[in-house]
Amino acid sequence: MRQAIHVTVNGAEHGYEVEPRLLLVHFLRDVLGLTGTHIGCDTGQCGACTVLLDGRAVKSCMVLAVQADGAKISTVEGLATKGELHPIQQAFWEKHGLQCGFCTPGVMMATVCLLADNPTPTDEQIREQLEGNLCRCTGYQNIVAAVRTAGERMRASAAAPAGVPAQARAE
């Protein structure tokens, strides 16, 4: 039996009837067409499907769409504003925080959450908080450098003080 859900994704409201077994990641990709959220391992290990659910980083392959009813969701598509890269995206580009890029949307969304929690993380804290995101290309050095750089820029920038996209900041 399908169930009605209402969610706000990257600031836009959506109402759909979905099967209870539909996973949030499939709702985002297949129903809303937001394919920036990737499916990697599909077993809750790799973090490629990380999105923000009411401001907290979650693995969307381990959440049912019906559990997200009423929630505010942020995906990688919501990071850039008016064609301007988010400071986290800019830092990943400049610091070569990716090679193939498959894990990158999830890593960046986890970064939004970790920098909102702690705007001045040490490298060790960055590695701890990104433990749920696996990258098979980079060896993580440049990912950590990108997160560090993004944090520095976001602290310096009055425009995005906590680094949380507008729809998550409303929480």
Added chain:
Amino acid sequence: MYPAEFDYHAPTALADALHLLQGHDGTVKVLAGGQSLLPLMKLRLADASTLVDIGRIAELRGIREDGDAVVIGATTTYRDILDSAVVGRRVPLLVDTVRQIGDMQVRSRGTIGGSLAHADPGGDLPATILAVDAQMTAAGSGGTRTIAARDFFTGMLTTSLNEGEVLTSVRLPALDQARTGSAYLKHRHPASGYAVVGVAAIVRLAADGTCQEARVGVTGAGSQAMRAGGVESALQGKALDDATLADAASHAAEGLDLLSDPYASAEFRGHLAQVLTRRALAAAVARARGGPGA
């Protein structure tokens, strides 16, 4: 991967959840944070014809002080626990444990009650729940009852919760007394993050510095978490030097039905239980000497 089809209910009152758990044909399961259940259902290792999601029941979530204890609602997330100043001050052992569970994303969704009711042998919380002598409260159609931690875990993935019962809260006696220290240490499985072995230790010193009381819980090593009674009695009344701690820790695997898998043999798990017990005791003793609840 999708789970098999199921009916889904998300009641907002506990009474409605308990009603839904009665009188269903087929398999009814309780869904809390879903960080254990949903992956298992996707792999078709668990199935349910009906899921009752208790995540929207406000009375099951939250942290409050109750005299000499902290009471945590079953659907309180790990993240909520880490953010709680009350838990940090009064039951630092729980914070020490929760920060080592899963990863940031899992801690956003995973709940204390969901983990305990699932009773994974590699779960971290059971060691700590046993060591603090927590009390679980469960609600069923016949009312509520309290279950001591020692009586809660009954085997691999099995608890003393009855069909149709819901774990509603966990009551943890506070550890912020004088000369009391605690620590949780684990050997983390490199892929899954579960505890290959995890040890929670609490040490209370007498005024003369000897051991007044030690309580040790071991998880991961065996098919269910257990208190290490041999370790505890070996410390009673002793001066806590390194040799005494090492001698006591040698009893850590006694009575455990040691698990074995391709990553860690029973022999390795038994060894880890001893090593981690010695280290957890040493850390707890150092904190007990350092100040209250440290």
